[in-house]
Amino acid sequence: MAAERNPASCYLDERTFQLCCQLFLQHSETIQDGWSWEQIKGTDEGFMKKTLLIPVKSSVLPKTHECSMQDENMLTDDTQANVEDETAGVQAVCEIHAVLCYEYHVLYSFSYQIPVLYFRASTLDGRPLSLEEVWGNVHPNYRQRLQQGPWDTLTQQEHPLLGQPFFMLHPCRTEEFMKPALDLAQAENKRVNYIVTWLSVVGPVIRLDIPLSYSTEVSAPD
Template identity: 50%
Template structure:
């Protein structure tokens, strides 16, 4: 990693390759895709979740609670222990597509994503905001670096939501400076994605961080 916080596309691809290597080892679903029409590539992952706010009931409880379980875990629960009320489970399953691209303008990675129900109906921006945890919402409204907007995917040419990257360098600089102080190498993609991913429901297993330490 260069001494400053900026890095080029080749470095971006290198970090992505290392990230995907570990993803394949733990079957986390990340892969690298390229377009036939251009030389640009991007890292992507698809996952399924229950729509935020889905009401579920558990035996022995009188109140309904919101589920934050990944759909794979939720649907594996025995019928006696997990019952979706008001709507069927299928109508509340949401498919999320996360894409990590390189921004030539900002010289940083950018997180694009979109979400839709299994019947193809896309989630609107208001649905995305409703799904964001309260601990992030106040910061989202005050800090422009992670404001969610809708833009055209630079490779696919399709509408995606995006976390604006204008201040990525600002919050990544302390991470890089600290790693240099303790003489520890970091995977920029791992550190960056662990910060921005949880805002939109994307969480990294701790093994990514452990792998970076082992590689060192």
């Protein structure tokens, strides 16, 4: 009788989290996509951070933030690519009337023993988006499912390390989508980087896409 395979754990300790992040950040530096590690002064704690400019249609915002020349100049090559992906055509740029600034933080949760994605969003003039506006900018492929459950997780609360208001994707459902991915990797005798797998799933919900090269180039910690 073949020995039963132990199920892959959906949890990780802080050291494994930090090692996964270190490998993730090494690849980020190679491809220059803007991730960094932010250390909290006087402590051993920190988090991964990325800021991204995202063009959207003004219809997702109750208060139109008209696109100025400054907005257009601030669009990076990645943002221009996002414009093309978002609207699927050369008419895309003409339909974009607002640019939002999203700041993403990846933290370790000691309570859940898993990573958590915090973020905040604002217009380029610094006006924070409301929860309603953030919901309006959730990718359409996910919005209806999120609002009906099973996630029920997009909320606003205090950042545990900065003490500032942030939005977050609550980690209560992480095991639900991570277990199948980790079990499949184990069945195929593949070792995956937890942060890469996890962020590839949760990121696109709030406009954070992870390049495929992370899955092929970033290894699991030893």
